[in-house]
Each structure stands twice: as structure tokens, then as C-alpha cells.
Amino acid sequence: MAIALTTLIAEAQRFLGSERIQDYCPNGLQVEGRPQVRRIVSGVTASQALLDAAVEADADVVLVHHGYFWKGENPCITGMKQRRLKTLLNNDISLLAYHLPLDLHPEVGNNAQLARQLDITIEGPLDPNDAKVVGLVGSLSEAVSARDFARRVQEVLGREPLLVEGTAMIRRVGWCSGGGQGYIDHAIAAGVDLYLTGEASEQTFHSARENDISFIAAGHHATERYGVQALGDYLARRFAIEHQFIDCPNPI
Structure with a gap:
């Protein structure tokens, strides 16, 4: 046809x-x-x-x-x-x-689909006060360590992610597929335990470490x-x- x-x-x-x-x-x-x-x-x-x-x-x-x-x-x-x-x-x-x-579509969008792949329950936008921020925030069914969540990401995406490990167990997650590392401050303000995106910049490490949240860069293409x-x-x-x-x- x-x-x-x-x-x-x-x-x-x-x-x-x-x-x-x-x-x-x-x-x-x-x-x-x-x-x-x-x-x-x-x-x-x-x-x-x-x-x-x-x-x-x-x-x-x-x-x-x-x-x-x-x-x-x-x-x-x-x-x-x-x-x-x-x-x-x-x-x-x-x-x-x-x-x-x-990126934005609630059903077939990259961020919605990434949540489905990683078993994250979507709660809402990463920053409800700024429509230009593309990312989402959500939760896991049970708390896991940052390393265990990184292993889940590797198994699903087929690529070893870069991990900056914070001290907290991971229950609330913020994420934005692709080159969303600049949204890490929005993720910190949202009170997540871990922020995931595709890429990392030099300053991303310091933002994660000094605010004690975990960060994962899982690959622009892969996410x-x-x-x-x-x-x-x-x-x-x-x-x-x-x-x-x-x-x-x-x-x-």
C-alpha cells in the first residue's frame, strides 16, 4: 500500500x-x-x-x-x-x-520514550515555570544506588555511561535526552537525586559534585x-x- x-x-x-x-x-x-x-x-x-x-x-x-x-x-x-x-x-x-x-511529545518524544526504556514514572516537566526547558522529572519504583542505575542505563542503551556519583540513593530522576547538560541547575532546583542526559561539559562535574547529586551522561545518540x-x-x-x-x- x-x-x-x-x-x-x-x-x-x-x-x-x-x-x-x-x-x-x-x-x-x-x-x-x-x-x-x-x-x-x-x-x-x-x-x-x-x-x-x-x-x-x-x-x-x-x-x-x-x-x-x-x-x-x-x-x-x-x-x-x-x-x-x-x-x-x-x-x-x-x-x-x-x-x-x-523531544517534547508526551507519547513518542525522546524523553517520554527514554522514561519507558528506563522504567521511570513521569511526574512532569523538569521546570514547570520555564517552557524552554525540554526535560522531565520522574521517579523509580524503588530506590537504587547510583551505580545500579548506571548499570541499568548501560544494559538498556548498550553503552557505558559517564557517572558522577552523589551520596544519596536514587529515587527521583531528572532527564533530558541529547545535549541537555545545561539543564543540570534546573534538575538541582527540582530536588532530584540524579540527572541524566546525553552529554557532559566540564562544569557539569562541578555542579553535580558540589550540589551532591548524581549525574549520568549516557550519549547524545544513545538517548x-x-x-x-x-x-x-x-x-x-x-x-x-x-x-x-x-x-x-x-x-x-
Whole structure:
């Protein structure tokens, strides 16, 4: 079965509410391909490796979290950017990208899906007074040590996380997938025992240590694999089309 590309886009936009969200890049259709869609390939980032895999998989649409045309980037279509766009255009494949809408969504969002993977019960936003803060806060069913929770993260995400260990047992958790290390002060203010994100900055260590909370950096890529899979699955079910998630490993 095939559906119109315009129909797929309209449903994704409606479901994610992406037109209401200000972002650092265009959300939705970034590169237009063939007008009919039978197969979606999803992945975290529209890298050359993912595009080549999508061509091999005979995809009509590549659906990603990290697409192109970010604010402040060089607009010239040269080098790596030229090769990526050439691959899409030569193979008549569309590129759909959703950044913040896919972090924020309460069902298929990266943060909601990460909670599901790690058995965290969502309580609410990390900072209810600041809508620009993307993260969430929640609780575990029982208190565990920081090292035990880090082992859970490693088992689920398949990547050894960086751990800064505080003294408290872990019951309340704050988290933000990807590059959310700057939200650690919001997590401290929220009174969590542990804050988890994808990346760490030099000052993150000091914030965690001096405020005696545990901190985990579990990988930008690793923490953002689940939202795009869930969105692809939703669209595939909605329109009875095919969906394949392709993970192109990234240690960062």
C-alpha cells in the first residue's frame, strides 16, 4: 500500500504539533522526493551512512531527529552537505526531520520514550515555570544506588555511561535526552537525586559534585534513538506502510 507524501507529512505535523514549536531548524519536509510513500527508513541523524542504508533499503522517506539547515550554519551546498543532498535527490527520497517536536511529545518524544526504556514514572516537566526547558522529572519504583542505575542505563542503551556519583540513593530522576547538560541547575532546583542526559561539559562535574547529586551522561545518540523509532512505528500503523529503523552507531 502507498500513501501520498503530503498526507504523511500532514499527519506527522498534526500528531507532533510541530508548527507551534519554535526551533533551530525547519521541522517537517526538508528535501522533497517521490510523491508516493510505501516505505519509511528512520534514524537519529541524516548522516551519509543512514542515507546509503536507506537507498539500499529502497526507502521513499528518511525520517530523522537531526536533519539539515540549522540556524547559523554555512548555507553553501558543498562538500559533505552536497554529497548528502545529492544522494537524496538522485534517488528521489524525501527527508523528514523533527527536532524539538520529537523531544517534547508526551507519547513518542525522546524523553517520554527514554522514561519507558528506563522504567521511570513521569511526574512532569523538569521546570514547570520555564517552557524552554525540554526535560522531565520522574521517579523509580524503588530506590537504587547510583551505580545500579548506571548499570541499568548501560544494559538498556548498550553503552557505558559517564557517572558522577552523589551520596544519596536514587529515587527521583531528572532527564533530558541529547545535549541537555545545561539543564543540570534546573534538575538541582527540582530536588532530584540524579540527572541524566546525553552529554557532559566540564562544569557539569562541578555542579553535580558540589550540589551532591548524581549525574549520568549516557550519549547524545544513545538517548535519542527511541523517539524517531516510535514516530516511525506510529506512522506505519496509521497508514499501513513499512517502517525500518536503522541504527548507525555513534559513540558520542
